[in-house]
Amino acid sequence: MTFLPGEEFESRIAAARLVRELGFEPMPHFSARRIASAEEFERYLAAVTREAGVKRCFVIAGDPSEPEGPFTDSSALIATGAFERNGITAIGIGGHPEGHPNMTEEECWQVLSGKCAEIESRGMAPLIVTQFAFDAAPVLDWLTRLRARGMTRPCGSACPVPPGSRH
Incomplete structure (x- = not known):
């Protein structure tokens, strides 16, 4: 909402x-x-x-x-x-697979990690939600890098159905 x-x-x-x-x-x-x-x-x-x-x-x-x-x-x-x-019980926070206009990539990772830790320290579960994307490839690459950093929190993304798909 x-x-x-x-x-x-x-x-x-x-x-x-x-x-x-x-x-x-x-x-x-x-x-x-x-x-x-x-x-x-x-x-x-x-x-x-x-x-x-x-x-x-x-x-x-x-x-x-x-x-x-x-x-x-x-x-x-x-x-x-x-x-x-x-x-x-759970707080959703933003992930940025295609970057953020006001932060470097490393700053994005640090902020994301810090928010997850803060939410968990308060007894709630962090949920990572990415911004809307038209291409799944950057999101999938970002998820690979997220997991490689040891971040295992649940993630969700908003990728629309490709044009011409029947769903």
């Missing part, structure tokens, strides 16, 4: 409830730089866990170059302790 600009928190909470009612597991996204205050973050997180039984969340820094509130990146959200206080 994405965290789009301009959406009201009540709409996101209602969407999480509906996903649960339809028999699916809601996994709301938290875009750190789009959150205006710590109170807003805590209130929204508490509502989706209480009203929709959310147990897994996905955290990202978000697109804005300047934060709209106190959180500069996903690590800042994780560091609050709010996820574990609200019963979250």
Whole structure:
């Protein structure tokens, strides 16, 4: 469940409830730089866990170059302790098989490893999710390098069906 600009928190909470009612597991996204205050973050997180039984969340820094509130990146959200206080059991974090515009490849690996360790130290499971890709090859290469670094956490990727495929 994405965290789009301009959406009201009540709409996101209602969407999480509906996903649960339809028999699916809601996994709301938290875009750190789009959150205006710590109170807003805590209130929204508490509502989706209480009203929709959310147990897994996905955290990202978000697109804005300047934060709209106190959180500069996903690590800042994780560091609050709010996820574990609200019963979250797994945190999804971004992987970057095709690189990151603001980090070197080595910085990406260090940040990813650090986030995984921080999430685990807080009693939750890290889930690595890659950005949308049109070619599976870079993702598969990245997964090989991820495993070679000893990182065995679950990973997921968004690769669309190739044009002309019948699915």
